[in-house]
Amino acid sequence: MDLLYDILIDPFVQxxxxxxxxxxxxxxxxxxxxxxxxxxxxxxxxxxxxxVFNFAQGIMVVFAALSLVGLHALGVPAYLALVLALAIxxxxxxSVERVVLRHLVNQPDIILFMATIGITYFLIGLGEFVFGGExxxxxxxxxxxxxxxxxxxxxxxxxxxxxIDIAAAVIAALLVGxxxxxxxxxxxxxxxxxxxxxxxxxxxxxxxLNQIWVIVWFAAGIVALATGIMWGARSDVxxxxxxxxxxxxxxxxxGGFTSVPGAIIGxxxxxxxxxxxxxxxxxxxxxxxxxxxAFVIALIFLLFRPQGLFGEKIIERI
Amino acid sequence: MNAHVEAPRAPSRAAxxxxxxxVDDVSLSFGGVKAIRGVSFDILKGExxxxxxxxxxxxxxxxxVINGFYHPQEGTITFxxxxxxxxxxxxxxxxxxxxxxxxxxxxxxxxxxDNIMSGRSLxxxxxxxxxxxxxxxxxxxxxxxxxxxxxxxDFLEIPQIRNTPVGRLPYGLQKRVELGRAxxxxxxxxxxxxxxxxxxxxxxxxxxxxxxxxxxxxxxxxALIEHDMGVVxxxxxxxxxxxxxxxIADGTPDExxxxxxxxxxxxxxxx
Numbered sequence: 001m002d003l004l005y006d007i008l009i010d011p012f013v014q015x016x017x018x019x020x021x022x023x024x025x026x027x028x029x030x031x032x033x034x035x036x037x038x039x040x041x042x043x044x045x046x047x048x049x050x051x052v053f054n055f056a057q058g059i060m061v062v063f064a065a066l067s068l069v070g071l072h073a074l075g076v077p078a079y080l081a082l083v084l085a086l087a088i089x090x091x092x093x094x095s096v097e098r099v100v101l102r103h104l105v106n107q108p109d110i111i112l113f114m115a116t117i118g119i120t121y122f123l124i125g126l127g128e129f130v131f132g133g134e135x136x137x138x139x140x141x142x143x144x145x146x147x148x149x150x151x152x153x154x155x156x157x158x159x160x161x162x163x164i165d166i167a168a169a170v171i172a173a174l175l176v177g178x179x180x181x182x183x184x185x186x187x188x189x190x191x192x193x194x195x196x197x198x199x200x201x202x203x204x205x206x207x208x209l210n211q212i213w214v215i216v217w218f219a220a221g222i223v224a225l226a227t228g229i230m231w232g233a234r235s236d237v238x239x240x241x242x243x244x245x246x247x248x249x250x251x252x253x254x255g256g257f258t259s260v261p262g263a264i265i266g267x268x269x270x271x272x273x274x275x276x277x278x279x280x281x282x283x284x285x286x287x288x289x290x291x292x293x294a295f296v297i298a299l300i301f302l303l304f305r306p307q308g309l310f311g312e313k314i315i316e317r318i
Numbered sequence: 319m320n321a322h323v324e325a326p327r328a329p330s331r332a333a334x335x336x337x338x339x340x341v342d343d344v345s346l347s348f349g350g351v352k353a354i355r356g357v358s359f360d361i362l363k364g365e366x367x368x369x370x371x372x373x374x375x376x377x378x379x380x381x382x383v384i385n386g387f388y389h390p391q392e393g394t395i396t397f398x399x400x401x402x403x404x405x406x407x408x409x410x411x412x413x414x415x416x417x418x419x420x421x422x423x424x425x426x427x428x429x430x431x432d433n434i435m436s437g438r439s440l441x442x443x444x445x446x447x448x449x450x451x452x453x454x455x456x457x458x459x460x461x462x463x464x465x466x467x468x469x470x471x472d473f474l475e476i477p478q479i480r481n482t483p484v485g486r487l488p489y490g491l492q493k494r495v496e497l498g499r500a501x502x503x504x505x506x507x508x509x510x511x512x513x514x515x516x517x518x519x520x521x522x523x524x525x526x527x528x529x530x531x532x533x534x535x536x537x538x539x540x541a542l543i544e545h546d547m548g549v550v551x552x553x554x555x556x557x558x559x560x561x562x563x564x565x566i567a568d569g570t571p572d573e574x575x576x577x578x579x580x581x582x583x584x585x586x587x588x589x
Contacts, residue, residue, distance in 0.1 A: 186456070187442045194425045194436045201423035204385060205503060206411030206440040 011280035020157025025279050026272065031165040033271020034172040035231055040251040040263035041176065042223040047257045048196040049216040050101070052112040056119040058245025060221060063123050064089055065228025065237040069139055070131045078142035082225075089221025097213045105209070124239065133239065138232030140164060145233065168230040175226055179219065180260055188215060196258065250298035256308030265309060270294045336363040337396075338507060338539050339384065344393030346379055353379040354390070355563040361507065366533050367541045368554035368571075372583060375560040377543045378420055381509045384541070385417050386410035398506070412440050414506035418496045418513060420543075426485035430495050433484055434470055437502025438463040470498050474528060490521035497528060501536075508532065510542040514549055522549065529553060551575065559583070 015022045039061070046054040067088045071081040100115050140147055146163030153159075183189035194202040195212050203209065231241060251270050255262025274293050282289045301308065339361040346354040354376045361367045369377050382388040384395065386407040394401050397413060416437070425433050442459050471477055474494050479487060484495055493513060500508055513529065514522045526549055532538050544550050550557060551571040559567040559574055561583040567574050574580055 185460075187439060187460070190428075190432055190436050191439055193428055193432075197425035197427055198423050200387070201419065201425065202436075203387070203407035204411060204417050204419075204423075205437050205499060206408055207436070208408045 006284055007281070014280060018155075018157065020155040020159060023154065023159050025275050027159065027161060027165075029272035029275035030268065031162075031168060031271070032275065033268035034169045035227065035234075035267075036247055036251050036270050037264045037267025038172050038175070038223060038227045038230070039245055039248040040255065040267050041179070041260065042220040042227065043248050043252055044255075044257065044260055044263045045179075045216050045220045045223065047252075049192055049212055050112065050195075051109055052116060053257070054220070055113065055116040056123060057220065057224065057248070058242040059120045059123040059127070059239075060089070060092070060224040061228045061231070061245055062237065062239055062241050063092075063127050064221060064225035065138065065232045065241075066127055066131045066136070068225065068229065069136045069232070069237055072139050072142065073136075078139055078144075081139075082143065085225055086222065089225060090218050093214050093217035093221055096217055097210055101213050102210060120242075124242070127239070135236045135238035135240075137236045138229060140233045143229070145229075164230075164233050168233075171226060171230065175223065176260070176264060179223075183260075188212075192216065247294055250294035252308070253298040253301050254308055256310040259308070259310035262308055262310030270297065273297060337361070338363040338398065340396040341380075341384070342394045342396070344380075344383060344390045344395065346376075346383060346388055346390045353563055354383070354560075356393070357560065357563070357565045358393075359558050359565065359568055361539060361541055362555075363539055364533070364537055365539060365555040366529070366553050367539075368550045368557045369541060369543050369560065370545070370547075370550055370557060370574075371560035371566075374562075376563040377560055378511055379563075380560070381417060381511055381541070381543065384410070384507075385415050385509060411503065414503075415509065416500040416503040416505035416507075417509035418493070418500050418511055420511040420515065422489070422492045422496055424484045424492055424496055424499070427483060429481050429483055430471070430476065430479050430487075430498075431467065431481060433495055434467045434498045434502045435463065437499040438467065440503065441466075467502055470501050473501075473531075474498050475524075490517050490524075493517065493521075493525065494528070497525075501532065501538075504536075505538060508538050508540045510540060510544075512543050512545065514544060514546055522546065526553060 039057070042057045042060070043054055046052060046057070064085055068081050068085040071084055072078055076084065096119060100119065101112070104112055104115055145167050149160055149162045151158050151160050183192055191202070191207045192212055192215070194205070194207055195209060199209065228237065228241070231244075235241075247270070251263060251266040253266075254269060255264070255266025270293075274290050277293055278287070278289045337360045340358075341360070342358050343356050344354055344358070345352070345356050357376075357380065369380060371377050379388060383390050386405040386409060389404045395405075396402070397415070402409075425436060428436070442463055471480060474497065476491065476494060476498070479491060479495075484492055487495065497510070497513065500510075510529070514525050517525065529540060529542070530553065533540055542550075542553070544553075554571060556569060557567075557571055557574040558565065559577070559580050561579075566579040566583055567577040569577075
């Protein structure tokens with residue numbers, strides 16, 4: 001009975017006993033969730049347009065952040081470095097299309113997936129060669145991002161909000177809103193959705209696959225840069241980020257690989273869930289839940305709703 | 319069952335005889351399989367040209383060659399007077415060739431309107447940055463093209479499904495939306511791959527009417543693959559017959575109907 005009490009009752013008692021602390025946990029969960037959502041968004045963009053899980057999204061985050069920090073270290077002013085880092089992501093998108101994707105048209109998905117693993121290791125090598133392997137700190141202040149924190153008195157306690165976290169949430173919301181608008185009302189957005197639905201039909205109406213690929217890889221690059229800055233500001237910029245990026249996988253399983261809203265909601269669910277379970281239930285099994293919790297959730301989803309919350313249901317006539 | 323088309327066939331516009339597309343001695347093979355063997359024919363401006371033949375005769379392969387999905391190993395294709403070598407679908411589309419598919423290939427997640435709008439892709443030129451702003455010229459361009467699309471929706475008599483995701487539509491309507499998308503490109507040459515497959519009589523009659531109207535009012539040249547012989551004989555000016563990748567007959571519907579090789583191919587005489 002003690003165990004049942006510890007699992008079913010005690011955590012909620014704690015939550016009500018210290019609502020200010022609960023709010024703090026939820027806030028942390030929200031912040032982590034927006035970062036996961038941003039990460040997942042990069043994957044979704046490329047998956048929609050080419051049906052490929054882009055293994056290189058994680059390293060693109062690192063590479064974008066390293067370019068920014070590296071250029072600044074060379075004496076380039078912060079904002080110029082930001083623009084140049086964007087340009088580097090643009091060049092990367094064009095090169096990936098020219099050198100890799102163009103030659104793999106009509107190949108099975110697994111071959112394209114392998115190609116993205118290839119891109120990953122190429123970028124790791126290039127990144128270490130150019131910028132060195134040691135972690136660097138993000139140029140948060142130089143970019144004009146806020147660094148302080150605000151304490152809000154609530155429920156007789158304190159809710160501490162880091163300004164950088166608020167900025168991260170706002171920037172993520174703007175980015176997602178902008179992309180969603182762009183892809184829903186413009187010709188290029190329509191073309192992207194067309195390509196996602198049917199390659200052959202898209203080609204037949206004169207949509208250029210090559211152009212669409214460059215655009216989505218560039219969009220994924222922009223998202224990667226934003227993610228890199230935000231994540232880098234919370235810890236630092238290192239190649240380890242590339243592994244953390246795989247956290248996007250459970251987010252995608254949850255939200256559906258082709259859904260932008262799914263990526264956001266999935267990211268938030270994982271963010272909230274992770275923090276809540278870590279704090280209130282983690283003690284029961286010795287903590288450290290955060291590293292695997294998301295994957296267990298994903299596994300449960302795969303069993304009961306394999307298309308994710310927002311994915312298209314896969315029905316095939318046979 | 320044959321769809322009977324009431325409309326009297328207007329005298330062929332092709333009478334003038336200007337060649338729009340010429341296929342010369344084209345051969346296409348996949349590994350050891352020869353899909354098309356040395357086929358030559360032409361399509362005249364303004365005509366309705368049918369391509370018929372038993373299953374596996376190479377009809378769809380021929381359409382795929384014309385719109386750039388396949389690249390023939392031998393032979394040449396001349397479109398609007400210029401010989402083209404390996405042409406990609408994008409280029410074929412921008413030169414005025416549009417098509418529909420045997421198994422409806424619509425953008426299933428999108429509405430009827432968006433599907434047909436996607437056919438306007440090549441008519442919209444404002445670049446990436448303008449679209450990013452979605453303001454001024456990009457917006458006016460969107461509106462002008464939307465107007466054109468509304469005309470097509472009216473023409474095909476499908477205003478009631480304007481905002482329905484096409485995945486939910488019955489098959490006959492999906493085929494009609496697909497025709498609408500092809501028409502939105504304002505093509506000079508329209509390729510229809512079995513536009514009436516899987517349709518009931520009424521739907522076939524509607525589709526026949528639309529095809530004739532497109533040909534007569536817009537002056538669009540049409541090449542179509544169809545298995546319903548009644549439809550083929552009623553609609554087309556000239557018929558090309560393929561069998562095992564080879565041309566076995568080419569002529570007016572009456573000539574083809576009387577051709578011994580054609581009768582043999584359809585009745586399955588031993589080769």
